[in-house]
Each structure stands twice: as structure tokens, then as C-alpha cells.
Amino acid sequence: MEEKKTPKVSVIVLTYNQEDTIGEALDSILAQETPFPYEIVVSDDCSYDSTARICRDYADFYPDKIRFRQTPSNLGLVKHYYDTLKLCRGEYIADCAGDDRWTDPLKLFKEAELLDRHPEVTLVHTDWHWLDATTGKRTPGNPDAAADAALKGIVPAGKLVGELLCRQGKPLVHSCTAMYRRADGLEAYERYPELFQADWLPCEDLQLMCALAAKGEVAFIPDSTLDYRTGGDTVSGSKDLAKSFDFTLATLRLRLRIAEALGIPREIFQKGIDGMTSYLFGISFIENYHARRDKLLSFCSEEGIDVPVKERILMKLQGIGLLRAPIAAARRRAHHL
Secondary structure (H helix, E strand, C coil): CCCCCCCCCEEEEEEEECCHHHHHEEEEHHHHCCCEEEEEEEEEEECCHHHHHHHHHHHCCCCEEEEEECCCCCCHHHHHHHHHHHCCCCCCCECCCCEECCCCHHHHHHHHHHHHCCCCCCEEEEEEEEECCCCEEEEEEECCCCCCCCCCCCECCCCCHHHHHCCCCCCCCCCCCCCHHHHHHHHHHHHHHHHCCCCCCHHHHHHHHHHHHHHCEEEEEEEEEEEECCCCCCCCCCHHHHHHHHHHHHHHHHHHHHHHHHHHCCHHHHHHHHHHHHHHHHHHHCCCCCHHHHHHHHHHHHHHHHHHHHHHHHHHHHHHHCHHHHHHHHHHHHCCC
């Protein structure tokens, strides 16, 4: 029997109720062509469909490539990710979500080779595509990548953090296209417990990408390596406006904590703060979420965020009943989208 070698790269695959897509995700990782050994660390967070069984079957069929674990209880995304990171053995870490797929069989090779040549680079990422789960249509994730200064070759340490905090709607660095050094990821986890270990955290990737971008250079490879599946109802892209409000508010809070931890002046990403605040007020008006609007006002007061004049005027008009018809029309449009 061939002796097992220490993997150069560990690929993290987190799963939760993804029985329809996990096989395609794992097949796309197994299709990687590399001159070095890599492992796939699959962890299921107590799925109640057949996801765990499918993953176990893959691990049984590819025992030298796939390591599978089932969490004893549901951990939630953030704890699940970093608990799994601690199990990885590779020098480098890559991610692939259980409902996405890699499209370039040389993804791992290209990124690992770049990290080998550039020890000053802490994070490398690539271009990607949206994949409509309903129609199968693929569209560029970064249609303006060629003109985007943040997606040019290698960006100096610290220069990308403000952009990461400011961008909304789509990720500047998609974590499932990225690769980073395991030692750097674990160092960030231990150094900033408020960003990686707090119970309220809404996501696992933004704080990691920012910490890595603050520590070292960030490299971009213009090849598309990922199909990012959309069309379902996820926490970050929920059709439920109440859930969307709660997630966005938590994400805004996280961005402010990241800036504090990394010493990033607020004015560098003020445009992002304004945009998210305006979006949150818009949802609260459309859906008439009094409790959430009060929570947002309290949050703005605590964080020193100025409530725009437009929102103040709208609150007064809504209070005297002059916005019933416009709000009803806006609500119909929002639920139609």
C-alpha cells in the first residue's frame, strides 16, 4: 500500500442539507490536477436529509483523499468552519461550499504555485461565475473585473481592507475561489477572538479575508474557477425581508468591529456604512417593521452613525400616516422581485 503523504493543500467542504448538490461539488474537487497531494475535509453539520450518507459514501470510496466527520450537534456556520479548519493538515487552505462547484481543474495548482513563489502573499483568489440553480445560466461574477483596480495582479498589504469592508451585493473576494496559508488563518482566529469566536457573528469569511488582506499582499488570478450557485433562499440572500434585515444589520456590526480590530479609519468605508444603513431603513419602512426600525435607530446611536435627513423625514411622514400608499406599492414590488 502506498504510504500516505502529508497534503500540501486541505480543501474545506462544509455541508448542511445539500443532498442535491454535494456530489457535484465533491466531483469538481476530485477532478483537480496537482503534482502534490491534497486532502478534502468534509464536515456535515447535522443535516436531516441524505447529505451525510452521500459524503460518507464518497469518503469510503476515496479513503486516501477524503476525510469525513459528522458534528455531534449543530454548530452553526462560523463555529463549524473554524472547528473544521483546526482539523486540516495542509500548508494551504481552500474552500468549496457544498452547493457550489469548481470549474478549473488547475485551480489548486495555480494558487499553490503562486503562494510558493510569493511568501509575502497571504491570500490568492480568482474570478468566478454566478450559476442560476433554476435555469443553469452562468453569468460573470465580476463583469467589470478588467477595470477594477482591486482586481489587479498583486495588491499591497492593507490596501484591500477598505474595499472589502465597503463592497456590498457581491463579494470582492469570493472565499470559495481563494487559498490562504493555514498558519495565517489560525493566527487570525486566535488573535481576534471578537471577530472569530463571538456567538453573534453572521458569517465566517469576511473577517478572515480582511485579516489576511491586512497582514500581507493579496493576489488575483483572472481565470474563473468557481460556479457560485444562486436561486435558493440562503441567510445572506434571503427572500424573507425580515431575515435579510437581521443579517445585514449583523454584517454592518461585524464590519465596524473588523475596522476597530484592524485599525481601519471609518471614513475609508463610510460609503459602505451609508449604503447598508439606507438599505436597512428602506426595509423597515417597506415592511413597517417598527421594532426593527427602533433597533436600527438604537444601533446607529450606539455606533455614532448619523441617520440621514431623508430617513428622518420619512419617519415623520410615516408617523402621521402620509406614506401608506407609497409603502404599499413598494411592498408589492419588493415581494414581486
